[in-house]
Amino acid sequence: MTFQPIIPVGGIAGWQILQRTEESQRETYAASGQTKRDLDYFREKIGDIKTPEQLVGDFRLLRVALGAFGLDDDIGNKYFIKTVLEEGTTDDDALANKLSDKRYLALSKAFGFGDFDTPNTALSTFPNEIAAKFTDRSFETAVGQTNDDMRLALNMRREIGELAEASTSQTTKWFTILGTPPLRAVFEGALNLPTSFGSLPIDRQLEEIQIRAESVLGTSDPADLGSPERSELLIQRFLVSSSIEGSSGINSPAANALVLLGGR
Structure with missing residues (x-):
């Protein structure tokens, strides 16, 4: 089943409709065949991934990994993504720290390939954490195919909440x-x-x-x-x-x- 979001109008009126129907639309999306298959595959296979090279070598795993951070368009940039993951985040000169787009930093930090001897893919909680991010982001992407302003609004509401709670400076x-x-x-x-x-x-x-x-x-x-x-x-x-x-x-x-x- 292909998910088709229901957003009959744009602007504030469309946003209000989306908010009222959001819970049911998210449930429908999560139950859709492609999303379920992608996440089942990710949960089954990600624990075996030990290196960035292994991750970028598996198209289905990479699609979920990038989708979880809104980086879907980079699915073809395997060498670039591998470098971001390999260099990690602890070194100021690491590529992820130099990029102005902070989504790459979040991706590298989440997987931990360049930061720890054992990457976060080995953690029992990791598959569900990334799956939840992917579900949120990919739902927003699906909404954006109908109305991109609504995608941006959903993204902002989620990310500003996370950012507000972060223990970093203003x-x-x-x-x-x-x-x-x-x-x-x-x-x-x-x-x-x-x-x-x-x-x-x-x-x-x-x-x-x-x-x-x-x-x-x-x-x-x-x-x-x-x-x-x-x-x-x-x-x-x-x-x-x-x-x-x-x-x-x-x-x-x-x-x-x-x-x-x-x-x-």
């Missing part, structure tokens, strides 16, 4: 937001940051996004953004901002809605 959390493309896209839209924002030096980007978050959301601390209220405000502003791009300008209903959600 600055590190903001750099994670700036370095994670799906999260960054939502923040740029929700905070109405101009297209030129990405061309600024990274320290200036950090300063500007904190200033805008304080002004629009009432806080510049990512730990506060994990609350349901602020997370929902972020998503609604993002969806309205995205709608404005396809509407008739500053006097459109979408633009007026953005003003009601806290100004532009």
Whole structure:
């Protein structure tokens, strides 16, 4: 059975419908034939994987591994992924630490090939941990095939909750937001940051996004953004901002809605 998400409209109305039906849609997706087969195979085989070379050599395992971190498009970049995994995360010069996209860091840290003598694939809890990540991410991907804004909204809600609880500094959390493309896209839209924002030096980007978050959301601390209220405000502003791009300008209903959600 092929899963087809039900999202009849876009914008805030579509998001509200998705939230009301999300639990049942997730259950349907998890029970779909391809997803179940992929996860059964992963749980059966991943414990035998001891090296990055073995992982990238198994297409089905690699598809789940990359899908769990939103890196599906890298399925053909085997040498690159192998290097990310081999070098680990403990050395400042490791490739994963140098890449601006922090999803690679999360991937390498999760598998632990370059960080430990025995990788995390040997842990009894590891298969289910990755399976849960894959189910969440791949459901979001399926939703994105119907409406990409909804995919980004689901991703943001999940990731901002995890980031808010992380025991890292505010600055590190903001750099994670700036370095994670799906999260960054939502923040740029929700905070109405101009297209030129990405061309600024990274320290200036950090300063500007904190200033805008304080002004629009009432806080510049990512730990506060994990609350349901602020997370929902972020998503609604993002969806309205995205709608404005396809509407008739500053006097459109979408633009007026953005003003009601806290100004532009």
